[in-house]
Amino acid sequence: xxxxxxxxxxxxxxxxxxxxxxxxxxxxxxxxxxxxxxxxxxxxxxxxxxxxxxxxxxxxxxxxxxxxxxxxxxxxxxxxxxxxxxxxxxxxxxxxxxxxxxxxxxxxxxxxxxxxxxxxxxxxxxxxxxxxxxxxxxxxxxxxxxxxxxxxxxxxxxxxxxxxxxxxxxxxxxxxxxxxxxxxxxxxxxxxxxxxxxxxxxxxxxxxxxxxxxxxxxxxxxxxxxxxxxxxxxxxxxxxxxxxxxxxxxxxxxxxxxxxxxxxxxxxxxxxxxxxxxxxxxxxxxxxxxxxxxxxxxxxxxxxxxxxxxxxxxxxxxxxxxxxxxxxxxxxxxxxxxxxxxxxxxxxxxxxxxxxxxxxxxxxxxxxxxxxxxxxxxxxxxxxxxxxxxxxxxxxxxxxxxxxxxxxxxxxxxxxxxxxxxxxxxxxxxxxxxxxxxxxxxxxxxxxxxxxxxxxxxxxxxxxxxxxxxxxxxxxxxxxxxxxxxxxxxxxxxxxxxxxxxxxxxxxxxxxxxxxxxxxxxxxxxxxxxxxxxxxxxxxxxxxxxxxxxxxxxxxxxxxxxxxxxxxxxxxxxxxxxxxxxxxxxxxxxxxxxxxxxxxxxxxxxxxxxxxxxxx
Numbered sequence: 001x002x003x004x005x006x007x008x009x010x011x012x013x014x015x016x017x018x019x020x021x022x023x024x025x026x027x028x029x030x031x032x033x034x035x036x037x038x039x040x041x042x043x044x045x046x047x048x049x050x051x052x053x054x055x056x057x058x059x060x061x062x063x064x065x066x067x068x069x070x071x072x073x074x075x076x077x078x079x080x081x082x083x084x085x086x087x088x089x090x091x092x093x094x095x096x097x098x099x100x101x102x103x104x105x106x107x108x109x110x111x112x113x114x115x116x117x118x119x120x121x122x123x124x125x126x127x128x129x130x131x132x133x134x135x136x137x138x139x140x141x142x143x144x145x146x147x148x149x150x151x152x153x154x155x156x157x158x159x160x161x162x163x164x165x166x167x168x169x170x171x172x173x174x175x176x177x178x179x180x181x182x183x184x185x186x187x188x189x190x191x192x193x194x195x196x197x198x199x200x201x202x203x204x205x206x207x208x209x210x211x212x213x214x215x216x217x218x219x220x221x222x223x224x225x226x227x228x229x230x231x232x233x234x235x236x237x238x239x240x241x242x243x244x245x246x247x248x249x250x251x252x253x254x255x256x257x258x259x260x261x262x263x264x265x266x267x268x269x270x271x272x273x274x275x276x277x278x279x280x281x282x283x284x285x286x287x288x289x290x291x292x293x294x295x296x297x298x299x300x301x302x303x304x305x306x307x308x309x310x311x312x313x314x315x316x317x318x319x320x321x322x323x324x325x326x327x328x329x330x331x332x333x334x335x336x337x338x339x340x341x342x343x344x345x346x347x348x349x350x351x352x353x354x355x356x357x358x359x360x361x362x363x364x365x366x367x368x369x370x371x372x373x374x375x376x377x378x379x380x381x382x383x384x385x386x387x388x389x390x391x392x393x394x395x396x397x398x399x400x401x402x403x404x405x406x407x408x409x410x411x412x413x414x415x416x417x418x419x420x421x422x423x424x425x426x427x428x429x430x431x432x433x434x435x436x437x438x439x440x441x442x443x444x445x446x447x448x449x450x451x452x453x454x455x456x457x458x459x460x461x462x463x464x465x466x467x468x469x470x471x472x473x474x475x476x477x478x479x480x481x482x483x484x485x486x487x488x489x490x491x492x493x494x495x496x497x498x499x500x501x502x503x504x505x506x507x508x509x510x511x512x513x514x515x516x517x518x519x520x521x522x523x524x525x526x527x528x529x530x531x532x533x534x535x536x537x538x539x540x541x542x543x544x545x546x547x548x549x550x551x552x553x554x555x556x557x558x559x560x561x562x563x564x565x566x567x568x569x570x571x572x573x574x575x576x577x578x579x580x581x582x583x584x585x586x587x588x589x590x591x592x593x594x595x596x597x598x599x600x601x602x603x604x605x606x607x608x609x610x611x612x613x614x615x616x
Contacts, residue, residue: 016194022187027183037387042191060096061102063284065104084152088151091329092322110204117195124383127172136328141325172383221303226257230348234348247271274325275333277326279318342362343480350482361396361397362544364406365544372384392406397445405449428460429458436540442574442575457533465530466527471493471525482547485546495530495536
């Protein structure tokens with residue numbers, strides 16, 4: 001039995017191993033999506049590939065990387081050496097989509113395999129039909145870029161140049177992709193070195209016993225928490241819209257004693273579009289919100305995974321059959337799995353007096369994956385995603401509003417790059433980037449607002465660039481609210497053709513969509529040009545609200561209007577709060593009437609049923 005002080009020291013050292021590896025990954029990488037957007041993950045695994053220490057970044061990958069380790073163990077059994085590094089990015093083996101490349105490395109001590117380290121980044125390019133790897137028009141996985149179920153990239157400490165050169169020969173901007181791969185190799189080298197140092201100091205038996213105890217402890221803590229929560233079933237549904245197709249992700253979550261079952265039966269059949277995801281991606285998708293919502297004070301490892309069961313029928317959008325296209329999975333079905341799991345967990349927590357304060361409406365339910373590509377002002381090929389997609393918006397809690405532009409639950413360290421970084425990388429100029437009024441889901445507690453932005457080509461050698469947009473949520477709001485709270489607004493993508501550099505009133509640099517001249521075309525799926533005076537406008541969803549909007553105190557609605565988060569029209573029509581046009585102050589008499597009228601309207605819509613406002 002290990003003593004508690006030594007256990008605590010080794011546990012913290014394991015955290016530090018992961019932290020140092022993350023720092024290495026970010027410092028070596030030259031991609032803004034990695035070192036500024038934090039589209040990454042680093043974790044430690046046991047010798048059998050089971051999760052030992054989940055790291056930061058996109059949490060979908062903690063369980064998928066575990067399967068990647070196990071797949072490599074099966075594929076290379078008896079042929080795994082000290083200093084090896086393996087590459088895997090096949091979605092039907094373990095990865096989320098081909099652009100998310102896993103490098104997994106065995107850690108040996110005195111020639112015995114004792115652990116694994118694993119990391120991923122969204123590589124700069126993967127050789128797919130479209131630059132950056134997102135292929136909205138892909139009909140199957142064969143056009144979505146290089147894909148491997150596992151190969152040995154580094155053998156006994158030496159890079160296999162033939163494999164590396166072959167990989168780089170298949171991608172655009174091989175220098176940047178090489179930097180991505182080298183950053184992950186360096187990351188795994190640091191993890192290996194730090195783990196060996198830990199074992200040398202405390203001994204393999206002591207470290208191994210700590211790891212076993214840590215996993216057992218996490219499992220016991222989660223099961224104890226589940227036993228404190230009420231038994232029951234909770235459901236949620238997400239809609240995804242692509243061109244003329246509407247797909248559904250259906251979830252029924254059942255909690256019994258100390259177990260949870262996530263059942264996606266009823267979800268749509270797999271799509272002909274690239275929004276599908278594999279079963280490993282769905283498993284990671286449901287754990288991404290579960291880790292922070294139910295295990296915020298528990299180490300994320302195999303012990304947390306064991307009480308959870310997933311049912312995902314084969315041939316559906318959440319467990320597609322090869323060769324269905326999946327390149328848009330991370331912002332498609334996977335994110336809808338995130339959202340559905342978040343809302344069912346939130347409903348369960350809301351039903352518990354002890355844990356109600358931990359419940360949250362959905363955060364940033366709809367990533368907008370806009371990839372720019374073309375020749376930049378430095379006469380180099382430039383490919384990259386708008387990192388604003390990681391900026392997010394916080395869902396409302398049972399006790400507070402959501403956080404404005406507050407990130408997202410599945411990635412606790414996500415953030416967007418500075419405008420200067422994007423303008424240096426691409427030949428574009430931002431017209432504006434700001435918080436989006438009326439985007440937060442209304443409720444007693446309001447969802448955090450999202451943002452809006454617009455930019456034009458600037459100093460582009462080819463007269464502009466092209467962009468890939470994979471917006472599958474422009475028709476339906478996806479940031480669900482809780483306990484009567486409304487959802488956040490849906491995304492929108494507007495291509496302004498032949499936009500003039502001046503507004504109708506003669507001012508340069510238009511700062512509002514309605515002030516831009518030129519033909520406005522909604523776009524949400526495919527590849528489009530951005531040339532000459534064209535502009536691209538993007539807005540993204542706010543978080544879901546919590547509780548009935550008519551319960552929100554008048555003064556809080558007035559404060560939102562004053563701070564530019566809610567418009568006077570929205571305040572009146574949704575919250576029933578009237579603000580005098582001349583004074584800008586609350587009109588109490590009219591507000592009382594408005595709220596009475598809204599209640600009466602509800603009653604009529606419900607066929608004369610109960611429409612009283614009660615505390616959620």
